[in-house]
Amino acid sequence: MHPESRGLRFFGARWKARPLASQILVWLLCILFVTVTLGALLYTQISNQTLEDQYRLRALGIATTVAQMPEIVTSLGNGDPTHSIQAIASKVQSQAQPDYVVVTDRKGVRYSHPNPNLIGQTLEEPVAVLDGQTHVGIDKGSLGDSVNAKAPVRAADGTVVGQVSVGILETTESSELTKQVLLIAGYSAWCS
Secondary structure, eight states, X not given: OOHHHHHHHHHHHHHHHSOHHHHHHHHHHHHHHHHHHHHHHHHHHHHHHHHHHHHHHXXXXXXXXXXXXXXXXXXXXXXXXXXXHHHHHHHHHHHHOOSEEEEEETTOXXXXXXXXXXXXXXXXXXXGGGGSOOEEEEEEETTEEEEEEEEEEEOTTSOEEEEEEEEEEHHHHHHHHHHHHHHHHHHHHHHO
8 A cells, every 4th residue: 555545544534533523613714714815815906906096196186286386387487497396396295295296397307306316307208298188107217116197287378388297106005005904914813
């Protein structure tokens, strides 16, 4: 007789020798484990999508608000001779807490950026809002992947003179999701 089949037969014999209540308990624990695992996976997926949607709306709200600020419109229209755009963007970033607020002219020249070395340099990609519409999505920028919203800056006559790009880095989103999942896991373990 093969040693493995002897082990399987021994396991089967031991399993059958257990009382029915013990067998039911083991099966219930297995079902509970599978259910909790599937629930956690589903919760993580739904939470990730919800969090990303919230970040998109938040970034869009900030970008639209900054794009409509009279100081931004005036400074961008004049070529920002007083360099006030960076100060405004930094203030918005510290108060509203996005990871970045970048203001560019219609040619893509940066007037603000979290990395001051990039101010005055041109974007790697074309200005997205020249069509006059806002754009929201995942962006691969100089700071990394982010949930990003871009809003047009309009002069008094309605022409697009620049764009405001606001983003929340995916590392920020991931750390928030991790906090939520750990909280739920801790609560589930405590309740068990």
